[in-house]
Every structure is written in structure tokens, then in C-alpha cells.
Amino acid sequence: MKTIIKGGTVINGYGANEKADILVDNGKVEAIEKTIESNDALIIDANGKYVLPGFVDMHTHLRQPGFEEKETIKTGTHAAVAGGYTTVACMPNTNPVIDNEVVVEYIKSIAKRDGYSKVIPIGSMTKGMMGEEISEMAKLKDAGIVALSDDGHPIMNAGLMKRIMIYGSMYDLLMITHCEDKMLSGEGVMNNGLISTMIGLRGIPHEAEEVMIARNIILAKSTGARLHIAHVSTKDSVELIRRAKADGVNVTAEVTPHNLCLTEDIVDGFDTNTKAYPPLRTKEDVDALIDGLKDGTIDVIATDHAPHTKDDKKVPYEIAAFGISGIEIAFSVIYTYLVKNGLITLEDLVSFMSINPAKLLKTSYGIKVGNAADITVVDTNKEYTVNVDNFKSKGKNSPFNGKRLTGVVEYTLVDGKIIYKNNGKFEECNV
């Protein structure tokens, strides 16, 4: 089916930011011109709207297999396209863990059957994410992974981490590391600082993250591995990465929307929806993270979409699950807090949420003739109030519930098909 996206302002990821029509056919971008007319095409009226390359999330928890009560590939990718994401990379902390080609094949087949967005599995660095033996990285690579991570289980053994980097680099795999020295974070459940002191919750000190980032940078420097720091959250972490980049280390970094926009202050009151790893930090950290985005130290905004059930969160803060469900509002959050406030431009947003993660995951990027038509149309004039009950995700755990946000995803096209439309009607689609 031919489709024309008409009259929108196209930010293509290659520098263009101007009004244009886009012709989509056979799942690909066929033409981008000032005006395109056709009698037999479906017209998407994008007048007054922005047409962007579909967002790419390199840090999503789809929970399937093993934790289907929290999320499934179907609900998670449904949430993704509702948030304008056309590709998500899913973390391996499933059960079984994504540590062998069978699980990769399983996820790919479920994604093909149920998925709304494209799904790229991330393989684990060690078998069962146990931090002991390295996983079958070559087989995993052939099955379709492009990155490795032990997700929330940082590899405390530096020697093992080094071997993972050396072995995985043979296959050019991206090393996504959750940086946390478990000895320093201890039993902490929130940022260590003023609020933790006030309300008597155990704190996770910022050094827990920084010590591990420093170690991994040193190991990446000596091994030449492609190191990617997941969810950076502290001021000094940004500085460590900034210096490593200046030093020529092959390192990239991501930050989550909640770490960019919220601070530890909202933990006062014990709302378990504010509990995440890394924890919400301070205003000083938030400012440093934004500076890190602006000067290129941080490359990517990744959601760390971590859906949990209500029961997982309806317990005392100490034992509540870590994580925030956020993929379907990530665009609006970033637009509202950063773009609208003049801290970054909409083009920057496209780089952080689509172009840069796509490059790291080695998929095609931007809106270009010949590329897959993975396109998101947004209206930056519309506002809405977040209501978690309307989330497509099973995870209703969001500290943004009730917040007024600007910027609405109107259409999401995956391989040229309208897979999400903001009026609540969906065309079912197989990727």
C-alpha cells in the first residue's frame, strides 16, 4: 500500500529540518520531495506536525520469556509504538536468560508473531547472568544479537570483565554495562544524600556507579572494546566519560528520561514508583547530565523501560521492585522537560532517541530514500495528562502519573505500515 505523509516538517536525521512530503511504498521510503501527488495512495495529513525517524530504544525490558505477568513482547512493543518507538533492544534478564541462541530465536519468533515494533535481543555476557562463565557470544551473534549485557548484574570480577571484552570484541559486540559496585551500593534503595538521611532509607552512593565506570573505561582502553555505559546518573560519571572520550577510549553512554527530569526529592513520601536503579539523584546531577547531552558526552536517551506489576510495587519501599515503566511517554517527557525548556532542540532529541542508538545497534538510521519506512509523526502543540491506566504496557509504575506533558505521538509507521494512530484505533501488523 502506497502511503504519503503530507505537509509535515521532516527532520530526517541527516541535517534536514524542512517541510516535505514522503512517499512510502513496499515498506521503504520511496521519495522525499517538496510535494508528492498520487491518486492511489493513503494520505497521512502531517500539516503542523513533525515527521521524525522512528525512535530506537536500546534499553527495554520486555520480560518475556519468564515474567509475562509484568510485560510480554506484545504489550511491551505495543507500548513502544504508542511512544513512537519503531525498534527496541530488549535486555537479557528474562527467564531463561538470553544466553543462548534458542532464546534469541524464541524472542525473534514471538516478536514476528506478536510484535508491533521491531525487536533486537541483547545477549548476556555470562551464562545465566551469573557472572562466572562467558556466554556463547559467537553463536549469539549469529542468532541475531548486536550487543551484550549482564543488565542489572554488574560483573564484579574485573578479570572476567576483561575477558568478556576481549572475546566479545572479536565479533564487534557492543558491551552494555550497568555500572554499580555492589559493595558500595549495599542495601541501598535510593540516592544516598539529604533525602535518604531525612527519611531513613538506605542510600546508594554516587561512587557506587563511578567506581565501576572508571574500571570499565580502563578495561575498554586496554582491550579496545566498544564500551557503552547504561543509564548514567551522576555528575562525576559524566565527567569520567567526558575525559575517557577525550582520551580516545571507545566509549558511549546513555541516560534515562527519569534521571534527566526527576530528582530524589520525590522519594520523600515513599512512593515506590520513584524507585529505580540507578536511583533518582540531585538537581546538580540532573544539570550535569543535561550538559553531558549538550556537549556530546552522553550519546543516547534510553528508556530503561522496566514494567512491574502493581503487587511488585505495593510493598514497603525497601523491598519494592526497582524500575520505571516509561517507553510510551519518553518522547513527551523529553520534549516537555528539555526541548520546550530550550535545553536541547528537537533535532537533538532525534539524535539521542533515534539516530545515535540506531548507529550503536548497527541498524539503518534516519529518513532516507531506500531505508525502511520506520517513521514517527508527532504533534508538539498538543498536551495531555499522563494516566497510567491508559498505558499499553502492563507496567503502570510511573512517577510521571498525573503530570501534564506536551508532545503527542500521532502516527507510528513500522516498515511503512501505520501501526499506531493516536485516535486509539490500531492496525494489527506483523513486523
Place this chain on the structure above:
Amino acid sequence: MIKKDVLGIRDMSKEDLIEILNTAKEMKKIIEGEKISDILKGKTIITIFFEPSTRTRLSFEMAAKYLGAHFGNIETKTSSVIKGESLIDTVRTVERMKADVIITRHNMSGAPHLMAKYLNASIINAGDGLNEHPTQALLDLMTIGEKKESFKGLKVVIIGDIVHSRVARSNMWGLLKLGAEVRLAGPATLLPKTFEKLGVKVYYDINKAINGVDVVMGLRIQLERQKSGLFPSKDEFARYFGITSERMRLAKKDAILMHPGPINRNVEILSEAANSGYSVIEEQVTNGVAVRMALLKLLCERRRNNENNY
């Protein structure tokens, strides 16, 4: 007018504190007199403790009984709630037995706040994790109030494992609200400098901390903190942070010595000091019943006034 739940001193106003302390004075007359009243006639008070306690729980029980309430108690085996999964279910069951006030202690900070969110009954926090122990602070404030003219400018030092102490936090909030000067003293591993941002002074030298104060408050030290590497030994703690008679002489002449009990004798307080004329530790216990009676009275009055809302 106090709030529906008593979750902590931090979210109370100065006026709330004064109202509670004044009511407690009246209640003390009941304890010292007939020991019976019908103020809570027809009301149901239930204690649910998820953490072992004998004294605090009994103090609440006596408070409820002196005021003529129905009283019940659940002791929940920690094993069944260790993951907290049944917390809301447990307290809802109790509420269905028509509890008006539920008094709870839990080893996790914020647990009473969670219960309050899901219950119509009033919750009294009898200690939550490291966060607050409001009735302990109220009884401490009452005891200080009986011994001292005014809180304004009063110098109070709290000594020991501050970071893990809900008693220290609640007292700190209460004392600051009433205009006292609060000093905290203890080893740096148990007392981060961050406390200074809350308007108190932090001391690592106990002699300097005690110097010239009106009130010295010791805290119970959990000996298992030693295993976590937070302090090296009982002996070293006692020598450098123990409250001795000699150190008490650095305080004002009429200074008082307090402790929430039970005391690790010869660790945080040397026996000679605990038994000395400075000590008001036993008086604290009686006042504990009085402030708990005051809270029950005020909460039930509030509930009567707001009946239509429930």
C-alpha cells in the same frame, strides 16, 4: 487538629506537638489517679507489630485500657511477612474487625505510610525502620518539658548510632520544631555530615558535644553493626562515645540523662551514669503511657468530628 494518622513528627506542626503534650499532662493525671476513664468507650484499638517489642506494645495496651477502649493485638511472625507481600492484606483484615486505630511497628521505613494509604482506620507509627518513632520522641519531649522551663534555646545532644536510629530522627524533628539546639554525636560511620543540612550540629568528639548541654540522650547501639564494619568494638565505642559520669559533669549542672531503653549497660551508658541523679530514664516510661493516651484521645476525637467523612 492532628492529622488522620500519626506517621511521624516531621509532618506535625508545632501546634500539633503542643496540643499533644498538653493533652498528655491531663492523661498523666488519669494514670496517677483512678486509672480508668470512658474517653475511648466503644472504640477499638489494635496493635500489629511486625518487629518484636515488649515495652512499647505494652505501653500502648495500657494507654488503650486506661481510656476504656476495646483492645486487641496481633503478633505477626516475621517469616510470613518478611517479603512484605501480605502487609496490606493483613492490616485490611484487622480493619474489617472494626478497628478505629491501628498501631504498627515495622522494620521497614515507610511501611505505616503504605498502610495509611489503603486504610480508613487511623494509623499510629510505633517505629518504622530507620525513619521515625514518633511516640518515643513525644514521651522524650514530655519528659524534657517537665524538667526544663522552655525548649527555646535548650541544648540537647543525642549520642550514638544516629544514622540507624528512628528515635534520633523523631527527636531531632520535634526538638527543632520547638526551638531547641540539637547536637548529634557518634562515630562518622554512624553519623554522616549530611545531617548538618537539616539544621543540627554534628560532633565526632563526645566531650565537645556534651559540653554545656541541658539534655543528654543516649541511643541503643545494635551490636551487629560491629559485624558490618561500622565500628571496631564495644570497648572502643564505650571508651570514645560512652556516656560516663565524668562526661556528664561537662554538661550543665542540672542536665538530665535520657535513654529510650533497653540500655546496653557499659556500652552506650556506663552503669554509674545510668544510676546517677542525672537519669530520668524511668520517668520516661510513665510518660510513654501518657503521650500514647493523648494520641489515642485526639485521634478518636478527630474521627468523631469527621464521622461523615468516613
